[in-house]
Each structure stands twice: as C-alpha cells, then as structure tokens.
Amino acid sequence: xxxxxxxxxxxxxxxxxDVTLDCVYETRDTTYxxxxxxxxxxxxxVFLIRRNSFDEQNEISGRYSWNFQKSTSSFNFTITxxxxxxxxxxxxxxxxxxxxxxxxxxxxxxxxx
Amino acid sequence: GAGVSxxxxxxxxxxxxYVELRCDPIxxxxxxxWYRQSLGQGPEFLIYFQGTGAADDSGLPNDRFFAVRPEGxxxxxxxxxxxxxxxxxxLCASSxxxxxxxxxxxxxxxxxx
Numbered sequence: 001x002x003x004x005x006x007x008x009x010x011x012x013x014x015x016x017x018d019v020t021l022d023c024v025y026e027t028r029d030t031t032y033x034x035x036x037x038x039x040x041x042x043x044x045x046v047f048l049i050r051r052n053s054f055d056e057q058n059e060i061s062g063r064y065s066w067n068f069q070k071s072t073s074s075f076n077f078t079i080t081x082x083x084x085x086x087x088x089x090x091x092x093x094x095x096x097x098x099x100x101x102x103x104x105x106x107x108x109x110x111x112x113x
Numbered sequence: 114g115a116g117v118s119x120x121x122x123x124x125x126x127x128x129x130x131y132v133e134l135r136c137d138p139i140x141x142x143x144x145x146x147w148y149r150q151s152l153g154q155g156p157e158f159l160i161y162f163q164g165t166g167a168a169d170d171s172g173l174p175n176d177r178f179f180a181v182r183p184e185g186x187x188x189x190x191x192x193x194x195x196x197x198x199x200x201x202x203x204l205c206a207s208s209x210x211x212x213x214x215x216x217x218x219x220x221x222x223x224x225x226x
Contacts, residue, residue, distance in 0.1 A: 004155075033212060043202070045156070045217035091155050099211040100169060101146075103155030 002027040004094050006104035013082050014112050021077045021107045023092030029053075032096040034068065034075045039106070040088040048090075051075065082111045115139070117218035119205050125224045126195055134190040134221045138207030144168075145188050146215060147180055148204040156204055162188060163211055195225045 003026040013019045025034065036048040049059060051068050059066045063080045079086055089106040118137040126132050138145050144163050148156035158172040162182040170180070177195075182188040192199055202222050206215035 035214070037217075042219075044219045045204070045206075047214055047216060050214045093155075095212055098169070099144075100158050100161065100172070101156075101215065102158075105153070105155050 002029070002032075002094050002096050002102045004092050004102050004104040006090075006092055006107050008107045009105070010108040010110065012110045012112065015084060016081050018078060018080050019082050019109065021079075021090050021092075021109065023075045023077065023104060025073050025075065025092070025094045027094060027096050029096035032094055035093040035095070035101070036066065036075075036077050037091045037093065038088045039091065045091070048077075079109075082109075084111050084113050087111045117205055117207050117216055119203075119218040119221050121221060122219060123222045123224075125226065127226050128195060128197060130195050130225075132192050132195060132223065134192075134203050134223070136188045136190070136205030136207075136218060138186065138188070138205070139216055140186075142207035142209055142216075143185070144208045144211050144213070144215075145182060146206045146208075147188070147190050148206065150202045150204055150220070159190070161211075168211070192223075195223075197225050199223060200225045 005024045032053045034051045037045045039045050065078045067076045089108045091103050091106045093101045093103045095101045120135045146161040147159040150156045160170040160180050165185045177193045180190045202220040204220045206217045208215045
C-alpha cells in the first residue's frame, strides 16, 4: 500500500516570506512518480510538477522549488517570496506500479498581504 | 487546447434519485480517472479507464456507483439511489497514458438532500 502524509494542515505567512510545504511518502514500488498540485479557491486542481523516482535532482521554477530526497522519502515544496496569489490548498501525490494516485490531505497556505 | 470539462458544475438531487455526471477529457488522452473529494480531504480514487475498459474500479464504494467510457473518450459516472453521504465534489482527470501527468477538470459538486 502507498501513503502520502502532509503533516501541515494549514500554514499562515505574510507576503514575501519563504514557506516550505512538507510531503512524506511510503511505497514498496521501486518505480514511482511524485506530483504536486495547487487547488485555488476556484476549486480546479492545477498541476505543478511531476518527478520520477530515479531523478533526485532538485528543481526550480521561478519562485517554486522542490527538494526530493529518497533517503527520507520526502518531496518538499518551497515557495520563495510568497505572494497573496499563492494562497491555495496544495496536494502532494504518489503514483506507483498500480497507476492509481494516492493524494495527501493537503496543506492550506494562507498568504497575508 | 481545451482542457478537461465536466458537466454539470453543480447538481442538487434528492435522496434515492439517480444521477449522471459527465467528463470530457483532453483529446487524445487514453487514460481517464474519476475521484471524489470531500471537504478538507484530498481527492479519493474511484475508477480509471484505459481506453474503453475500466482498468481498475477498486475505489468505487459500492455497487450503486458505476462508470462507462463506451468510445474511449467521454465518460459518465452513474450513481443510483443516491444517499446524503454521496455529497461531495466529483473530479475527473485525464492523462496521455497511465502514470503520466493527470490534468483535472473543474469538478461537479453533488449535493444530495
């Protein structure tokens, strides 16, 4: 069975602060994929990143960066210089050999002006 | 190009009624997934199709739930004898192939009175 844990239920920051959203996963598969999605108040899940289990390189996209560490089974997401528009619920997800994604419960990020 | 679309966006029904929810995936995407999302939770897998066939329906909660994808494109999720506990947002996602990135539709909010 696979599991995704997002221990932070809600994070509140002030604009321009950096913030890291944690994601810890469990799987017995050797090949798997990790994802982050953003769900703004409008409700539609927006894809942010996909990472396969053989690629541990960290990735940066603008103000977003991701740190994948197999040794700790973590795939954390950092937003640098947060903005009010970053306010949303963020989901981490894992897909293994069954092709069925498991989502975490999400972290609600509130960025105050 | 056009994204995943879902109709209706909102559905209010009475306990015991039958409902159909429709999903129109991205053109050319062979895999189609249905999820259910309750308040404060991540998407919960229901069923996925690869082409016309249901590849895995292990997430369907009981036999009141059924889904079809007769021509390998549009899919319909059918719920018989609805119960108040079926109230949730039903999400559809499609991907080029299994394990590829899934792109989500806006969801159908189902309310059973």
